[in-house]
Amino acid sequence: MTAHSFTRFSIDHLSPSSLNLWRSSPGLWSLKYIAKVSDKGNAGMWRGTAVEDGLRHRLMGRSSTEALAAAIQSFGINSKDAESSEELQAEFDLIEPMLEQSAKWQPPGPLNAVQMKCEFFFDPVPIPVIGYLDFAFDGIDIDLKTTKAIPSTPRFDHICQLSLYRAARGRAGGVLYVSAKRYAYYDIDDEAMEIGLESLRAAALSLNNFLSRCESKEAVLRSLPVDWNHWQAPKTKVPLSEIFLAG
Numbered sequence: 001m002t003a004h005s006f007t008r009f010s011i012d013h014l015s016p017s018s019l020n021l022w023r024s025s026p027g028l029w030s031l032k033y034i035a036k037v038s039d040k041g042n043a044g045m046w047r048g049t050a051v052e053d054g055l056r057h058r059l060m061g062r063s064s065t066e067a068l069a070a071a072i073q074s075f076g077i078n079s080k081d082a083e084s085s086e087e088l089q090a091e092f093d094l095i096e097p098m099l100e101q102s103a104k105w106q107p108p109g110p111l112n113a114v115q116m117k118c119e120f121f122f123d124p125v126p127i128p129v130i131g132y133l134d135f136a137f138d139g140i141d142i143d144l145k146t147t148k149a150i151p152s153t154p155r156f157d158h159i160c161q162l163s164l165y166r167a168a169r170g171r172a173g174g175v176l177y178v179s180a181k182r183y184a185y186y187d188i189d190d191e192a193m194e195i196g197l198e199s200l201r202a203a204a205l206s207l208n209n210f211l212s213r214c215e216s217k218e219a220v221l222r223s224l225p226v227d228w229n230h231w232q233a234p235k236t237k238v239p240l241s242e243i244f245l246a247g
Contacts, residue, residue, distance in 0.1 A: 005212035006127050009034055009220070014129045016161040019203040024157075026210075027226035028233055034220045039234050041078060043091035047098075048146040050075040051178065052134060054099040055144060059111040059135065064103065071095050097180035098146050105176060105183050109138040116141075118168035122201040125208060129200065133165050141165050141173040142185075150177045154186040156199070162188040163196030 006012070011033065022029040031037045054071030058064070075092060082088055113136040119128045135142045143162055145155075154162075154175045166173045166188060174187040188196070214220045228237055 005208050008215075009211060009217070011127065013127050014125075014204060014207075016129065016131045016157075016164050016200060019129065019200050019207070020157040020160055021232060022207050023199065023203045025227050025230045025232065027224040028230055029207075030220050030224045031226060031234070034217050037234060040081075042235075043079065043082070043085075043088045046075050046078040047091040047094055048144075049078060050095050051098045051102060051146045052144050054095070055102045056111075056114055056135070058099075058103055059107060064100075067103075068096060068099060071099055094146075094148075094180050098178050101180065101183045102144070102176070102178045105178075105185060107135075107137060108140050108142075112136045112138065118165045120164050120168040122204050125201070125204045129164060129204065131161060131164055131168075133169075136169075139171060141169060141171055143173075143175050145175055145177050147177055147179055150179050150182060150184045154188065154192075156196075159188055159192050160196040160200050163193040164200060166193050167197055 018029065018033060021032065050071040053074040054067040057067040057070045062070075072095065075095060079088060079092075114134065116133045116136050118131050118133055120130075121128050133141050134144045141162075143158070143165070145158060154177075158175050162173045162175055165171075172187070174185055177184045177186070210223075211220070214223065227233065
């Protein structure tokens with residue numbers, strides 16, 4: 001298997017999130033990674049980043065006041081071009097209680113690194129899958145997920161993500177979910193890791209197989225219907241004719 005099907009579309013690496021999107025909604029994947037059409041972000045994403053920034057400050061020994069200030073600053077920077085709305089205010093209001101819940105979680109040890117690059121190859125896929133781990137501690141890696149409703153078990157796309165980090169670094173790993181009311185931590189064990197890795201590998205192989213049959217961006221986009229009701233869909237629908245004219 002050669003790299004031509006990826007290089008034809010200027011794709012030099014994959015990611016757990018891109019493979020999860022390909023698995024759940026190929027049409028949206030094509031919009032984001034082939035047509036380069038995506039939202040700049042949304043209030044929920046900015047809230048998640050803000051809580052992560054605040055928790056990082058707490059794990060580095062800063063006070064709760066300093067951590068909250070860092071989280072608020074993060075949200076302000078990311079949302080500076082957004083129009084004021086009820087949704088924006090509602091997500092902002094979740095930052096402090098979520099940060100308070102995250103502070104109740106007991107870390108497994110000193111913080112060693114944040115946003116650590118993880119790279120893994122699936123044979124015979126010719127390009128790497130790259131992701132960025134939120135928090136690395138002694139002997140264990142943790143990813144933070146902020147949510148309005150904590151799941152009773154870790155979400156499968158999150159299992160896939162942590163599975164890649166575990167495989168790339170050869171360490172234990174888990175997911176920390178934080179809501180405004182509580183938190184929950186789930187280990188990703190060896191059995192779950194194998195299932196998650198196989199899902200990502202299957203997605204990468206099917207993606208390579210599909211792209212190898214498409215000679216152009218237009219061929220990719222015309223082959224895959226877009227689910228505009230998907231939670232990751234851009235808020236503004238973009239006609240294919242406009243995408244083609246944009247080159």
